[in-house]
Amino acid sequence: MExxxxxxxxxxxxxxxxxxAESVHVNSLDEENRRFVPDEVFETVQxxxxxxxxxxxxxxxxxxPFVYxxxxxxxxxxxxxxxIPIDDEWEVGYHIASNYTANGYATEAVRAFVPLIMKKIGIARIWGICRGDNIASRKVLEKCSFILEHKGFGNYKGENHEICKYLYRLR
Ligand SMILES: CC(C)(COP(=O)(O)OP(=O)(O)OC[C@H]1O[C@@H](n2cnc3c(N)ncnc32)[C@H](O)[C@@H]1OP(=O)(O)O)[C@@H](O)C(=O)NCCC(=O)NCCS
Structure with missing residues (x-):
């Protein structure tokens, strides 16, 4: 990747x-991240x-994975x-530290990032997958032109949750 x-x-x-490293550690500790993305919490700077x-x-x-x-x-x-590669497809992910949320930053970042990284990887579609009760994340995907393809209960990071699967296609 260039x-x-x-x-x-x-x-x-x-x-x-x-x-x-320090800011990544601190950003990862907030409650929303612990709740919705527990595998991306870094308890130490190391x-x-x-x-x-x-x-x-x-x-x-x-x-x-390509993380920025x-x-x-x-x-x-x-x-x-x-x-992030998932099987033969790709999935978008994002986190905004709690002190900075509700300012439109995730939407601004995802909207700019998705088409560009897709062109660089050479893919025509990318998934956005989140828990049904992650309202902020669903709003981000919807504001970034992802379309809801599937909603139902299933395994999400080791627990049973309602899962929403959104798809974005390059036009
Ligand atoms: C999801 C997340 C990235 C949103 O970041 P953000 O910068 O606040 O997003 P934006 O400001 O671009 O948009 C969020 C939208 O959700 C709304 N929102 C934020 N928190 C909310 C909540 N708890 N309940 C309902 N709506 C909420 C905002 O008002 C905004 O909607 P609006 O544009 O209609 O006002 C951030 O909350 C986060 O990092 N959460 C933890 C990690 C995570 O869940 N990542 C996604 C995993 S699938």
Whole structure:
């Protein structure tokens, strides 16, 4: 994967570097993240650092996952956006730290990121999968032109939950 840097009105989506371990650790600890994405909580700076090293390695080939920090233009790290391989398909993911939510940042980041990363990977469709009760995440997907394809109960990160599967297609 060639270098990625996206600049939107308020955000910069760029590549991780090791100096971000502290902010990645702190951002990951909020309650919404623990509830909806428990496998992406980093309890220590070391854990965040090890993950960043792995993610930087992943930029070097085309297998993914491709995960990028979301920065305010002041340089503050407020979350991430990602494209993750699932079987033969890809799934988008995102987190905005709780101090920064409800400002439209996730929508702004996902809207800019999705078409660009899809072109870079060479795919025509990407999934957005979330719990049915993750209203904020569903709103983000809907505002970014993802279409609800399936809603039903199933295994979500090891627990039984209502799951919504949205699909975005490149036009
Ligand atoms: C989901 C998440 C990324 C949204 O980030 P955000 O920057 O607040 O998103 P936006 O501001 O772009 O849009 C969120 C929308 O949900 C609404 N919203 C936010 N929290 C909400 C809540 N608890 N209940 C209902 N609506 C909520 C906002 O008002 C906004 O809707 P609007 O545009 O109609 O006003 C953020 O809450 C988060 O990181 N959650 C934890 C991780 C997660 O769930 N990731 C997705 C996994 S599938």
């Amino acid at each position: 270098n990625l840097k996206i600049v939107t009105d308020r955000l910069i989506i760029t590549e991780f570097d090791e100096s971000m 854990e965040a650092h090890d993950t960043i090293i792995f993610l930087i390695e992943c930029y070097r080939d085309m297998k993914g 920090p979301i920065l305010l233009k002041s340089g503050e790290n407020i979350g991430y956006v990602q494209a």
